[in-house]
Amino acid sequence: MLILDTYLSSFALVAVVAGLVLLVGPLARKSNDWIRVFLLALTAILAWRYMVWRITATVPPLSFDIDAIASWIFLTVEGLALVSSTSAYFILTRRRERHAEADAHLRWWGDDPPQVDLYIATYNEERAVLERTLSGARAIDYPKLRVFVLDDGRRDWLTELCQEYGAEHRTRPDNNHAKAGNINYTLRQRLQDPDPPAFAAVLDADFVPHPNFIRRVLALFHDPGVGLVQTPQHFFNPDPIQHNLGIAQAYPDEQRFFFDHLEPARDGWGIAVCCGTSSMVRIEGVKAIGGFPTESVTEDFLLTIRLDEHGYQTVYLNEPLTEGLAPEGLQEYIVQRGRWCLGMMEIIRNVYNPFGTNRLRLMQRISLLDSLMFWTTTFPFRLVSLLCPLLYWYFGIIVVNASVSDIITYYMPYYIAVLFTLNWISGGLIMPLLNDVSQLLAAWPITRAVWMGLFTPGPHKFRVTAKGGDRTKAVVQWPIMRPFAIIFVLTLLGLLLPLTGDILFSHVSRAGDGIRIIIFWTLYNLAVLAVTMAACIERPRVNRPQRIATEQVILSVDINRFYGWLTDLGVDGARIRGPAGLSIGERGTIELEGVGEVAVRIAETAPDGYILDVLTTPQQYSLLLRKLYTADAAPGTTRGDLAVMMKGWARLFASR
Structure with missing residues (x-):
């Protein structure tokens, strides 16, 4: 009875937080900035209340004892991840939508529309992929548009396909600097033509523009200070996690939170970023910075910062004006995210150190730090969280020395607040287990990319994300699944073997009431690992994309x-x-x-x-x-x- 009373008293703050968010959230519109700020501030306060408790009550004094070392390592990784989360909460307190602005300036150019080039960069995409994109490009409703297919694969058959769809096929003698170099090569030629472009839109080879793409994006260039307009990336096929788990109709692709919610928030702070495809740039700005930057494999983010340094703003139009092909294979999905991470690390190491002596605005420094913290903390934290219960089951090491009532008192209010707040903002995009799976699948390659980008000089090889190909057979991605299967077996054995009474596992009694926390943590890890392994079984894709x-x-x-x-x-x-x-x-x-x-x-x-x-x-x-x-x-x-x-x-x- 005493234990029950203790647990019930621990639930007091949980009940208050749950009641507060359930009362405020459903009654408030998503556009209500005050409610948004209130919920995010509440989440941040509860997060750091939890972290103060973790530092002061759950770890032993810092020493060379193995328990202390393990506890402080985990606490450090968790604390840095919380710094990253707090940065995201801060950015999400604002949001800007530009639909009305685009409506108001649809024909700011009057009777003389500016010349626009559309650059479709390609390397090894198959005919069906390019034909889809060219069909959309031909349907674009804009009078002064030239479409260029920039072919680093130098394929003869593509010349005929481009002629069929009214596009121009361009190649170059080498593939230096990958996509950015490809665009720069044609842009230099175009600037010598009688009709040089005033603006250039960029599409990946697998992205199809909607007929109003050019007009809607061009409307935001009515402001001469705008150097680049980015639009969201939408996908007409499910990504590997959606498809392999059979949740495509119920759970959006992994990038929806960024494009639908984080980018509008960044735009509210003046730090929206270019994401490559589905964007348009002012040629005057590109000339001012010396062309598309080539110092990173993620030239798009670097383009944003360099334009900003020269007085040109990047803005975001949150409208579905293009749609593309998400990576269909799990390996391609992981390679793509590893490349994004590597490019970000290259920018910070070699070009724009947020603490360096450069001309970056304060908010651009915060933007860089936010990206740095996301890549360097989120994924290592996911890996460490898998390993900590194993330290207890096999070596008796307790990394979080806490009781169940303590967890209810300090962790649960924060967990409820963050889960509700982010789902209120995003419309239900945050599902704990599925979010963990998407992070875990790429956790090790991204952690490796962080190390390579920050601590090795490079240059680092650019790997194109493969699209298309034969996907009609079921494939088990054993190289990706194997480490998760090993950790799953070790976790399961760690949970079950102490039940045999083996003397090797006699240390399990050390945790006291905290054993319940370790058991729950272990069971949750088993669930995450099981779903992660299921995602490694690639189901056939028939008549794709549908x-x-x-x-x-x-x-x-x-x-x-x-x-x-x-x-x-x-x-x-x-x-x-x-x-x-x-x-x-x-x-x-x-x-x-x-x-x-x-x-x-x-x-x-x-x-x-x-x-x-x-x-x-x-x-x-x-x-x-x-x-x-x-x-x-x-x-x-x-x-x-x-x-x-x-x-x-x-x-x-x-x-x-």
Whole structure:
């Protein structure tokens, strides 16, 4: 009874915090800046209340004792991660949306629209990827636009494809400085032409522009102080974590929090950053800084800082104006994030030290520090959190000496506040276990990239993120899964072997009431590791990329006409919910809005209808690409939905 009373009294602050956030949050609009500041400030205060308790009550005095060394190492990593989180809370206290500004200045140029170039950088992307992008580029609604495909792969067949879609194919004699060097080479040539560009938009080869991309972005250049406009990156296919775990319809891609919430917040502070693709730059600003910078493999972030140093601001237009192909393979996903980290470390080590004697504004220094802290603390903390319970089970080392009531009193209020606040801001994007999995998968490569970028001189090799390829077979990524499987087995054995009474594990009684914390920590790590290993099993991707659709169509087979609902649509296949009685192999047509009457073949039956082969003509193929990838809307889901996620998991397990 005494123990129960102790636990109940420990819940007092938890109840107050939970009641406060549940009372304030649902009644407040997301645009209410005062509520945003209040919730983030409350979260930060509770975070540092927890950290003060950790420092003063949960670690032994600093000494050369193994318990003390392990405890202080973990505390240091945790404290630095909390510094990074606090920096993010500070940045999130503001938010700026520029929709009205873009509406008000859509034709600031009057009757003389400026010349705009669109640069599509490519290296080894396959024809289908580039054709999709070129189809979107041809549909752009802007009168003075030239489209250039900058081909570092120097492929002859691409010349013909560019001519077909009204683009210009450019190559160069070498691949120096990768993407930035590729753009600089063509830009230098264009500045000598009779119609040099005043602005240049940049797209990766797998990003498709919407028809209003140029007009909407160009509107924000009405301010002569704007040097670059960045727009969000949306993806028409699920990333590897979404796809492999079967949660694409219930959980957004891993980059949604950054593009939908952190970038608008950074824009509110005047520190929005260029993210490469889906951006447009003022050529006058690029000339002022001597071209696109080449000192880092993430030239986009460096471009932002260099423009800012010369008086040109980067702003953010939070509208879905392009959509691209997320990495489909787990290895490519990890390589991409490792490259981002490496590039950031190169900038800080070689170009712009936030503590150095340069001309950076205070907020740009804070921006650099925020990025530095994110990459150097978040992922090492995730790794260390996996290892700490093992230190106890195998060596009796206790890194957090606390009781359950202490954890409830000091940690739980902070945890509830951060979980609620970030989900209130983002619309349900923060799901603890899934967020841990996305960080854990890339934790070691990113930690290694931090070391390489900060402590090795380079130059470091640029690795292009592979897109496309054969994804029709299930693949187990053993090299990625193996370390997680080893830690999973060690964690499970550490939890189970003491139950045998083996004398080697007699030290488990040392933890006292804290054993409950260690057991919970261990069980949580097992859950994270299990889901991480499941994400390493790459499921086949058929008829990819597909778009979920809810379009009513007429299916004609011979003289019969049936109404049905199109639920999935791709360039060569579709799924229709419709009448029974049709046979595999039968041919017919469906009427697609914006494309016309398209030939189809019944490929297989489904529980609620049929899987169709879509047999387009070349002209229809181009129109279908536009229909699929240039709609004025964001592809995929942008909010988390736990109920839909559970249904998706049920279907996934049933299919296995």
